[in-house]
Amino acid sequence: MLGRPLPALIRFSCAFIMPIFLLFLLIVSVYTYRPPTLGSYTYPVYATAIGWCFFMLSVVPIILYAGRELLRQKGSLKKRLMVSTRPTIDWSPACQDQNLPFISHGDRLSFRELILFNLCGKRGKNYSTDSQKEPETMLS
Structure with a gap:
C-alpha cells in the first residue's frame, strides 16, 4: 500500500506491543472501575447504566456476529474458528x-x-x- 515495507518497529508494535498493552489496559480498567463522580457528587446508578448501555451497543453486535458465524460453520470448534477468520x-x-x-x-x-x-x-x-x-x- 505504501510502496515499501513498514519499518520493523511499526510491524513489531502492531503485532505484539499494542495488543498486549490494550489487553493490559482493559484488565486494569475493569479491575479498578469506580462509579463516576464529579467532586463530591456521585452520579446516580441509572447514569452509570446508560453509560454501560452505550458501551454495549458497540461491543455486543461484534460478539453476536462472531457467534453467528461460528454457528453457521460445520465441524469442530477449531475448524470453525479457522474457516471463520479466513478472508473469503x-x-x-x-x-x-x-x-x-x-x-x-x-x-x-x-x-x-x-x-x-x-x-x-x-x-x-x-x-x-x-x-x-x-x-x-x-x-x-
Whole structure:
C-alpha cells in the first residue's frame, strides 16, 4: 500500500506491543472501575447504566456476529474458528494495483513464521503470491 515495507518497529508494535498493552489496559480498567463522580457528587446508578448501555451497543453486535458465524460453520470448534477468520475467496484490496503484495488467504503461517513475518516483513523462500487454494483443501 505504501510502496515499501513498514519499518520493523511499526510491524513489531502492531503485532505484539499494542495488543498486549490494550489487553493490559482493559484488565486494569475493569479491575479498578469506580462509579463516576464529579467532586463530591456521585452520579446516580441509572447514569452509570446508560453509560454501560452505550458501551454495549458497540461491543455486543461484534460478539453476536462472531457467534453467528461460528454457528453457521460445520465441524469442530477449531475448524470453525479457522474457516471463520479466513478472508473469503473474493477478498482483495480495492485498488487492483495493490493485489500482488498481499498475502494470499490460501497460505497459512505457523506461529513461528508469523512472528518472523511480523519482525522481518518477508516470507520464507517457499512463498509464492499466486498460490490460491480452495477453503476445503486448506483445512486438511
